[in-house]
Amino acid sequence: MLWHNPMLTVWLGISIFTVVISYVLLKKWY
Amino acid sequence: MSLNTWMICGLALYVCFVIYVGFLGAKKIKGLSDFAVAGESMGPIPLGLAFAASFFSAATFMGYVGFCYAWGSTGMWIFLAIFCASTLGFILLAKGVRNSNVELKSISMADWLAKRYNSDVLRGLCSIVFIIQIFYIAGQFSAGGSLLSGMIDGLDYTTAIIGVTIITVLYVTVGGLFADVYTSIGQMCLMIFAGVFVFVSGLMLFKGGLTEVSDILAAQNPYFVTVTNPGALHMYSYATIFGVMFIEFAFAGQPQLLNKIMALKNPKDMSKMIWTWIFASFCCLLVMFGGLYMRAINPSLKVADNAVIEYVKLFHPVISTILSVAIVAALMSTACGLILVITTCISNDLFLKTLVKHGIINMEEEKAERFAYGLTKILPAIIGAISLYLVFNPPPFMGVMVWIGISGVSAATLAPLIFALFLPKIANSKAAIIGAIVGEGVYFYLYLIAHIERSVMAAGAWGVLVSFVVMFVLGNLWKSDLPEAQAQK
Numbered sequence: 362m363l364w365h366n367p368m369l370t371v372w373l374g375i376s377i378f379t380v381v382i383s384y385v386l387l388k389k390w391y
Numbered sequence: 392m393s394l395n396t397w398m399i400c401g402l403a404l405y406v407c408f409v410i411y412v413g414f415l416g417a418k419k420i421k422g423l424s425d426f427a428v429a430g431e432s433m434g435p436i437p438l439g440l441a442f443a444a445s446f447f448s449a450a451t452f453m454g455y456v457g458f459c460y461a462w463g464s465t466g467m468w469i470f471l472a473i474f475c476a477s478t479l480g481f482i483l484l485a486k487g488v489r490n491s492n493v494e495l496k497s498i499s500m501a502d503w504l505a506k507r508y509n510s511d512v513l514r515g516l517c518s519i520v521f522i523i524q525i526f527y528i529a530g531q532f533s534a535g536g537s538l539l540s541g542m543i544d545g546l547d548y549t550t551a552i553i554g555v556t557i558i559t560v561l562y563v564t565v566g567g568l569f570a571d572v573y574t575s576i577g578q579m580c581l582m583i584f585a586g587v588f589v590f591v592s593g594l595m596l597f598k599g600g601l602t603e604v605s606d607i608l609a610a611q612n613p614y615f616v617t618v619t620n621p622g623a624l625h626m627y628s629y630a631t632i633f634g635v636m637f638i639e640f641a642f643a644g645q646p647q648l649l650n651k652i653m654a655l656k657n658p659k660d661m662s663k664m665i666w667t668w669i670f671a672s673f674c675c676l677l678v679m680f681g682g683l684y685m686r687a688i689n690p691s692l693k694v695a696d697n698a699v700i701e702y703v704k705l706f707h708p709v710i711s712t713i714l715s716v717a718i719v720a721a722l723m724s725t726a727c728g729l730i731l732v733i734t735t736c737i738s739n740d741l742f743l744k745t746l747v748k749h750g751i752i753n754m755e756e757e758k759a760e761r762f763a764y765g766l767t768k769i770l771p772a773i774i775g776a777i778s779l780y781l782v783f784n785p786p787p788f789m790g791v792m793v794w795i796g797i798s799g800v801s802a803a804t805l806a807p808l809i810f811a812l813f814l815p816k817i818a819n820s821k822a823a824i825i826g827a828i829v830g831e832g833v834y835f836y837l838y839l840i841a842h843i844e845r846s847v848m849a850a851g852a853w854g855v856l857v858s859f860v861v862m863f864v865l866g867n868l869w870k871s872d873l874p875e876a877q878a879q880k
Contacts, residue, residue, distance in 0.1 A: 366608075
């Protein structure tokens with residue numbers, strides 16, 4: 362866990378996930 | 392120089408900038424169509440920034456920072472709902488709109504729905520529903536009044552909201568969509584600076600960085616660092632978090648955002664526009680960390696929405712001024728985009744394309760064109776005046792004003808939009824009209840008439856759900872009557 366903070370760990374994880382999935386979708390569709 | 396002097400100079404510079412861009416736009420506007428379309432095609436980066444500037448309002452920079460101040464890190468779910476769900480919604484909607492809009496060439500949501508369903512009744516209906524966005528505008532002005540009267544000694548709330556309204560109405564009236572998009576670039580630069588500065592400044596204030604902030608918060612309340620917080624209004628359970636995610640997912644379908652997607656002439660540029668949004672939105676949303684920092688510094692503020700104002704005052708007056716002007720830019724760009732949508736809807740879609748076209752108002756074509764163009768010159772001022780009337784006494788929660796507008800639009804338009812894009816085989820124009828009326832009726836009844844549902848977000852969600860069910864049942868019964876389905880027959 363980062364920064365002793367479960368919520369901010371989730372925040373960083375989902376933010377990175379968003380960038381990755383956006384990259385994949387935009388490559389696929391556009 | 393004192394904070395007051397800096398604030399007045401900073402605001403004066405900002406006002407000169409937006410008025411200057413407004414008058415640049417005025418040179419390009421010759422008639423009604425120029426007002427709603429910015430003339431020559433706009434590039435993906437200006438449009439991506441304009442999309443973000445319309446998206447982020449005072450609700451983001453004050454309300455959402457207040458969520459983090461009140462509920463700790465759990466408030467960051469709003470960050471994720473916008474950064475993740477709204478981005479995916481944008482990608483999905485842009486794909487659907489792009490494929491159909493190449494031949495439809497629509498410039499607004501009402502126009503797109505009318506052409507897609509081949510129904511001017513739907514066009515008129517949507518135009519009337521969009522007027523409820525005046526509440527959204529009023530919420531922005533009221534936030535501007537609270538912010539400026541809090542930052543400048545001797546300026547009262549009433550004078551501040553009148554000033555903010557006059558400037559916004561002035562530049563949107565003279566500059567139309569051109570002014571909306573090109574002021575957004577400057578406004579967005581300010582907002583990105585504000586978000587990044589607030590995030591980084593906290594790492595300087597707290598020697599132990601985010602770990603130290605988290606430890607202070609956890610000592611105040613162990614739920615301030617957990618994934619759900621039972622004390623948080625919108626994030627007390629995974630179900631409510633899902634609800635927030637769903638509503639933000641659909642947010643890109645708001646008319647003032649959809650018209651930015653439709654304004655992109657070359658579909659090949661769409662991914663550049665979306666990457667611009669991803670970068671800009673992440674930077675802007677970082678401002679929410681200000682709520683966490685302020686909570687760690689001073690846990691006893693009376694009004695959570697003012698956390699960002701108090702945080703900004705900790706720095707040198709020049710920095711405080713830049714950050715305050717950034718918030719003014721956020722609320723003005725959003726109010727401007729909304730005024731533009733309502734004005735275009737009433738003058739073009741409702742008056743010209745529905746009432747005059749179908750002979751409900753008898754007027755010669757050329758005279759009607761001139762009358763509609765005249766409407767674009769007076770409607771922004773009327774909309775501004777009504778907004779002022781609504782918030783002449785500050786409302787208890789600015790966020791509620793904003794959501795009355797958002798929920799009101801979604802309850803009627805989200806189902807027709809989604810069915811036409813993704814379920815065309817059962818999209819029926821009569822079902823869309825009935826679905827829109829019933830959805831809006833449910834929302835009005837639950838929240839505004841019977842007061843059964845206390846949460847305006849939830850009332851909007853119920854309205855959307857009912858309109859989906861109505862469109863689904865009637866669509867299966869009557870089958871699609873979209874132009875391509877009729878061609879097959």
